[in-house]
Amino acid sequence: MSLEKKDVQxxxxxxxxxxxxxxxxxxxxxxxxxxxxxxxxxxxxTDDIAPMAHAQDISTRLRDDVVTExxxxxxxxxxxxxxxxxxxxxxxxxx
Amino acid sequence: xxxxIVIGIETHAQLSTESKIFSGASTNFGAxxxxxxxEVDIALPGVLPVLxxxxxxKAIQFGIATGARVNRQSIFAxxxxxxxxxxxxxxxxxxxxxVVEGGEIKISVDGEEKIIRLTRAHLEEDAGKSLHEDFVxxxxxxxNRAGTPLLEIVSEPDMRSAREAVEYARHxxxxxxxxxxxxxxxxxxxFRCDANVSVRKKGEKEFGTRRExxxxxxxxxxxxxxxxxxxxxxxxxxxxxxxxxxxxxxxxDSGETRLMRTKEDAxxxxxxxxxxxxxxxxxEKWFTSVExxxxxxxxxxxxxxxxxxxxxxxxxxxxxASKGISDFFESAISQIPESETRKIxxxxxxxxxxxLAAALNKEQVExxxxxxxxxxIGDLAQRIADNTLSSKxxxxxxxxxxxxxGSVDEIIEKEGLKQLSDxxxxxxxxxxxxxxxxxxxxxxxxxxxxxxxxxxxQMMKLTKGKANPAQVNxxxxxxxx
Numbered sequence: 001m002s003l004e005k006k007d008v009q010x011x012x013x014x015x016x017x018x019x020x021x022x023x024x025x026x027x028x029x030x031x032x033x034x035x036x037x038x039x040x041x042x043x044x045x046t047d048d049i050a051p052m053a054h055a056q057d058i059s060t061r062l063r064d065d066v067v068t069e070x071x072x073x074x075x076x077x078x079x080x081x082x083x084x085x086x087x088x089x090x091x092x093x094x095x
Numbered sequence: 096x097x098x099x100i101v102i103g104i105e106t107h108a109q110l111s112t113e114s115k116i117f118s119g120a121s122t123n124f125g126a127x128x129x130x131x132x133x134e135v136d137i138a139l140p141g142v143l144p145v146l147x148x149x150x151x152x153k154a155i156q157f158g159i160a161t162g163a164r165v166n167r168q169s170i171f172a173x174x175x176x177x178x179x180x181x182x183x184x185x186x187x188x189x190x191x192x193x194v195v196e197g198g199e200i201k202i203s204v205d206g207e208e209k210i211i212r213l214t215r216a217h218l219e220e221d222a223g224k225s226l227h228e229d230f231v232x233x234x235x236x237x238x239n240r241a242g243t244p245l246l247e248i249v250s251e252p253d254m255r256s257a258r259e260a261v262e263y264a265r266h267x268x269x270x271x272x273x274x275x276x277x278x279x280x281x282x283x284x285x286f287r288c289d290a291n292v293s294v295r296k297k298g299e300k301e302f303g304t305r306r307e308x309x310x311x312x313x314x315x316x317x318x319x320x321x322x323x324x325x326x327x328x329x330x331x332x333x334x335x336x337x338x339x340x341x342x343x344x345x346x347x348d349s350g351e352t353r354l355m356r357t358k359e360d361a362x363x364x365x366x367x368x369x370x371x372x373x374x375x376x377x378x379e380k381w382f383t384s385v386e387x388x389x390x391x392x393x394x395x396x397x398x399x400x401x402x403x404x405x406x407x408x409x410x411x412x413x414x415x416a417s418k419g420i421s422d423f424f425e426s427a428i429s430q431i432p433e434s435e436t437r438k439i440x441x442x443x444x445x446x447x448x449x450x451l452a453a454a455l456n457k458e459q460v461e462x463x464x465x466x467x468x469x470x471x472i473g474d475l476a477q478r479i480a481d482n483t484l485s486s487k488x489x490x491x492x493x494x495x496x497x498x499x500x501g502s503v504d505e506i507i508e509k510e511g512l513k514q515l516s517d518x519x520x521x522x523x524x525x526x527x528x529x530x531x532x533x534x535x536x537x538x539x540x541x542x543x544x545x546x547x548x549x550x551x552x553q554m555m556k557l558t559k560g561k562a563n564p565a566q567v568n569x570x571x572x573x574x575x576x
Contacts, residue, residue: 053373086130
């Protein structure tokens with residue numbers, strides 16, 4: 001699969017990152033190299049190899065179902081730009 | 096033209112754990128805003144998720160209960176989208192290798208059994224809540240619900256009518272409560288369904304284009320929404336339009352579905368394995384211990400009730416209509432000596448289905464809050480079985496139990512409701528009745544069977560209904576022979 005510049009712009013939009021035309025060009029060039037590398041890796045036959053979800057072959061840690069956290073919302077909300085009656089306030093969103 | 100409706104359902108069942116799926120914050124419903132949202136839930140930098148063991152066990156239980164495959168290794172993925180009630184910018188979910196794959200739910204519509212296949216069930220976290228009404232130009236965000244464990248259960252498109260869809264949802268709802276993985280509270284949003292609906296001409300092989308109705312939190316809405324949506328799609332096609340894949344919302348006030356977004360603006364979630372979480376491995380030892388702790392499932396109970404307790408299939412089925420009813424029934428018969436259980440179980444089932452159900456329904460009381468306890472129903476059945484009470488007197492005792500007048504034996508004692516079964520006493524009454532009604536006695540002797548009924552009636556009146564009618568009948572026949 002070859003990368004196009006509009007893919008870069010789409011990825012930026014999805015990630016909510018504003019990029020200039022120059023930045024888009026630069027990123028297109030850099031990402032293109034990554035894609036070239038991927039193309040190169042595709043040459044290797046991996047038919048009999050199960051995909052790994054993580055680089056290490058270990059299992060996730062589990063916790064017991066116990067409530068360990070206390071109410072600290074006042075502390076957390078000290079750094080929030082706007083709060084009211086315990087709620088975080090954000091610019092209005094309606095889907 | 097005959098049309099066929101095709102429905103698949105995705106259900107979000109909130110897993111009933113104390114703490115969240117990836118943090119130690121409480122899942123308690125109805126708390127003040129944000130008091131149950133810790134660093135992990137509000138996504139402060141540097142925090143890491145740690146998986147709740149209980150949430151995984153509940154997913155395993157669901158897999159076992161539906162005959163599904165429980166994957167010994169499953170992975171968590173990030174589902175990326177921006178919304179203020181999702182502070183990380185992604186929801187931790189499962190994409191490839193979900194914890195449960197396959198399985199089925201048996202439903203029955205109009206006495207016909209049908210199997211609805213399940214595609215998968217995966218673990219994920221819930222988002223927070225946005226409140227749009229109370230603030231000018233702003234939305235309020237409450238992250239208490241963020242990180243609450245959910246099991247998303249996805250069915251195959253196997254349903255062909257709104258009624259089948261509702262039956263499926265009801266069966267699923269009963270099952271998750273039965274095995275204790277979800278409390279099933281639909282008002283609190285702990286069990287909600289999305290319905291994928293499409294239509295096609297009968298006999299066609301290909302599915303039509305589907306539209307997804309989001310967030311249906313009652314069985315009635317599910318039915319109404321599907322009926323409206325299917326009719327709308329049929330009319331569109333008959334008018335020469337094409338259905339465009341879309342997500343729609345159901346408005347309970349108008350009974351209509353309306354467009355939320357089309358495929359063009361569908362989210363591009365860019366799923367990828369979450370590097371913060373290692374693969375979830377379920378070894379045989381863990382799996383077996385969860386399997387052994389599973390409660391007896393409804394079908395196994397029905398079989399046991401029929402085989403060991405002598406209930407009819409219909410009675411057995413009604414005693415497993417919910418976990419609550421089954422618990423009540425088993426508790427009622429738990430104190431009965433084994434030699435009598437077959438005889439008394441049937442009586443207990445009849446009383447639960449009959450007078451108790453009627454009283455609960457009339458007074459709008461839930462079974463858990465019933466003033467007549469399981470033990471009381473068991474005692475009552477025993478007093479009927481040992482002939483202390485006639486069924487008529489038992490009804491009087493039941494009324495006393497409902498009104499809180501005491502235990503079964505206390506009410507029998509207090510109200511003098513004991514059935515008269517002393518035969519010498521009954522014979523004295525019989526002599527009196529025959530003496531007072533010579534004409535009827537003569538008619539019966541002359542072969543008029545019906546005349547006996549009048550005499551039995553007189554006896555019952557004389558004993559204030561406390562005599563056993565069958566016994567009275569027998570004594571009178573003997574006297575008049």
